[in-house]
Amino acid sequence: xxxxxxxxxxxxTEMGQEVTLRCKPISGHDYLFWYRQTMMRGLELLxxxxxxxxxxxxxxxxDRFSAKMPNASFSTLKIQPSEPRDSAVYFCxxxxxxxxxxxxxxxxxxxxxx
Amino acid sequence: GENVEQHPSTLSxxxxxxxxxxxxxxxSASNYFxxxxxxxxxxxxxxxxxxxxxxxxxxxRIAVTLNKTAKHFSLHITETQPEDSAVYFCxxxxxxxSYGKLTFGQGxxxxxxx
Numbered sequence: 150x151x152x153x154x155x156x157x158x159x160x161x162t163e164m165g166q167e168v169t170l171r172c173k174p175i176s177g178h179d180y181l182f183w184y185r186q187t188m189m190r191g192l193e194l195l196x197x198x199x200x201x202x203x204x205x206x207x208x209x210x211x212d213r214f215s216a217k218m219p220n221a222s223f224s225t226l227k228i229q230p231s232e233p234r235d236s237a238v239y240f241c242x243x244x245x246x247x248x249x250x251x252x253x254x255x256x257x258x259x260x261x262x263x
Numbered sequence: 264g265e266n267v268e269q270h271p272s273t274l275s276x277x278x279x280x281x282x283x284x285x286x287x288x289x290x291s292a293s294n295y296f297x298x299x300x301x302x303x304x305x306x307x308x309x310x311x312x313x314x315x316x317x318x319x320x321x322x323x324r325i326a327v328t329l330n331k332t333a334k335h336f337s338l339h340i341t342e343t344q345p346e347d348s349a350v351y352f353c354x355x356x357x358x359x360x361s362y363g364k365l366t367f368g369q370g371x372x373x374x375x376x377x
Contacts, residue, residue, distance in 0.1 A: 153306075180363045192307075192352065192367045199363060240306050244363065248356050249295040249314055252365055254306030 151175070153255035155241050161261045167229040170258045173222055174243030182242040182252060183216055183226050192240075198224065199246075231262045265290040265357045269368025277376050282343050284371045286353035287335045295356040296329060296336045297365070300349045307352055311338070343375045 154173040162168055174181050182197040196206040201218045209216070213232070218224040228235055238259050242252040266289040276282050288296075294315040299307035313320045313327045313336065320327050324343075329336040340347055350372050354365040 182364075191369045194364065197364065205364065242306075246363070248363070250363075251297050251309045251312055254299075254308070256304070256306045 153241055153243055153253055155239075155255035155258050157258060158256065159259045159261075161263065162231060163263050164232055165230045166262075167227065168231045168235075168260060168262075170226040170239050170241075170260070172224045172226070172241030172255060174224070174241070175253055176222070177245070178243035178253075179246040180244045180250075180252075181218060181224050182244075183224070184240040184242065184254075186238045186240060186257070195226070233262045236260055236262050265293060265355055265366040267353060267355050267366045267368045269353050269371060271371060272369065273372045273374075275374045275376065276343055278343060278345060280343055282340045282347070282373055282375075284338045284351055284353070284373075285335060286337070286355075286368050287333075288355040288366075289334065290355065290357060291334070293355040293357065296327070297354050298327060298338050299352040299354065299367075301352065301370075302349045310351075340373075343373075345375050345377050348373055348375045 156171045180199050183195040185193045195208045196216045197204055198218045216226045238257045240254050240257045242254045244250045244252045269286045297312035298310050300310045301307040311322050311325050311327050313329050324341045326339040350370045352370050353368040357364045
């Protein structure tokens with residue numbers, strides 16, 4: 150079975166540009182999570198969805214970040230305008246419903262803002 | 264909310280030795296504790312998990328123990344091999360309105376020397 154698929158794998162862009170990261174969760178999974186990973190802050194949860202509805206976006210750093218999940222098989226994380234401090238690896242994960250379910254991660258998007 | 268502390272932050276062992284990574288958590292409602300392994304350029308991958316109705320679980324060279332009274336759980340890797348070198352994360356689920364969410368520890372960089 151295909152795992153969580155993220156695109157692009159790498160993104161290099163200049164400060165001020167709009168960045169869109171994409172995620173396809175595992176088919177049948179009800180939950181979708183967006184994380185950011187940096188050396189300084191580790192793995193941070195940005196936002197998560199249940200059945201395409203945002204449940205908790207308290208980890209989104211500021212209004213420049215937005216996330217959508219228009220259907221069960223696709224989600225986007227957008228940064229507009231991007232800044233150098235947004236440089237990080239962004240992961241998407243999905244899971245089945247239930248409190249005792251593991252999250253399955255994609256291989257991430259390495260984002261560099263120049 | 265849940266807080267997960269992980270120690271040590273780095274661990275260096277000789278091939279064939281055992282490695283132990285320890286985590287503590289704060290939310291007494293937590294009942295699911297997965298462990299993830301992250302290799303360079305990849306997303307975290309689930310290696311083993313434990314639920315609060317058991318105290319220990321083993322899968323070949325990997326074992327996890329859970330002490331709910333003390334709120335701590337540990338990962339044990341025996342007969343370590345160079346391919347075990349990676350970053351390891353512990354996590355704990357949350358209760359209440361954070362249903363579906365995992366809180367991650369800060370990670371342990373394990374290096375196995377041949």
